[in-house]
Amino acid sequence: MIKPDIVVFDLGKVLLDFDYSIAARKIAAQATLPLAEIQKMFDHTPLLYRYETGLMTQAEFFEAVQQITGFQGTSEEFSSFFADIFWEIPKMVELHATLRQRGVPTYIFSNTNDLAILHIRRNFPFFANFDGYILSYEVRAMKPDPRIYEALEELSGKRGPEILYLDDRQENVDGGAARGWQVILQTDPAHSRSLVEGLGLLN
Numbered sequence: 447m448i449k450p451d452i453v454v455f456d457l458g459k460v461l462l463d464f465d466y467s468i469a470a471r472k473i474a475a476q477a478t479l480p481l482a483e484i485q486k487m488f489d490h491t492p493l494l495y496r497y498e499t500g501l502m503t504q505a506e507f508f509e510a511v512q513q514i515t516g517f518q519g520t521s522e523e524f525s526s527f528f529a530d531i532f533w534e535i536p537k538m539v540e541l542h543a544t545l546r547q548r549g550v551p552t553y554i555f556s557n558t559n560d561l562a563i564l565h566i567r568r569n570f571p572f573f574a575n576f577d578g579y580i581l582s583y584e585v586r587a588m589k590p591d592p593r594i595y596e597a598l599e600e601l602s603g604k605r606g607p608e609i610l611y612l613d614d615r616q617e618n619v620d621g622g623a624a625r626g627w628q629v630i631l632q633t634d635p636a637h638s639r640s641l642v643e644g645l646g647l648l649n
């Protein structure tokens with residue numbers, strides 16, 4: 447094991463927890479489609495995939511949601527409902543701050559969309575404190591597509607075991623491990639912290 451040069455964080459379920467059912471309930475209150483169907487729309491549907499791969503604009507996404515759900519509210523209402531689903535995982539935000547104090551460069555590496563990122567920038571100050579951001583909708587590729595991993599390597603100038611990567615999804619960490627990155631499958635924050643510590647990054 448070599449000590450990694452940089453630490454790459456997935457966002458959802460690593461630094462921020464989220465629950466799409468919060469959005470689904472607010473949208474359902476102004477829509478014709480039943481709540482359970484609206485919930486399904488957010489669970490890895492082709493629609494969300496297209497939006498988060500940057501193949502669809504925010505306006506096109508809103509139009510599609512209107513058509514599918516019969517949502518009667520405004521685009522602004524939809525945007526705030528859709529994006530306001532996150533809360534911090536304090537131990538992980540703290541781990542990130544400690545890495546910064548130790549001078550370790552850090553990166554965000556996320557399958558996400560512009561509405562979520564706008565909301566997160568406004569509401570979570572820690573999000574400003576990374577050396578770089580690789581976001582699926584900007585790169586037009588979603589993890590575990592190798593193209594998004596290449597984008598992270600290009601941006602950081604790091605390769606293989608120089609990179610430590612934390613993600614809560616097995617297929618995503620597998621994508622990193624396949625490139626020789628050191629990986630941590632996040633299950634609980636205390637476990638992730640102890641693994642990061644074991645690599646000598648908190649000394």
Ligand SMILES: [Mg+2]
Nearest residue numbers: 456458459614
């Ligand atoms: Mg995640």
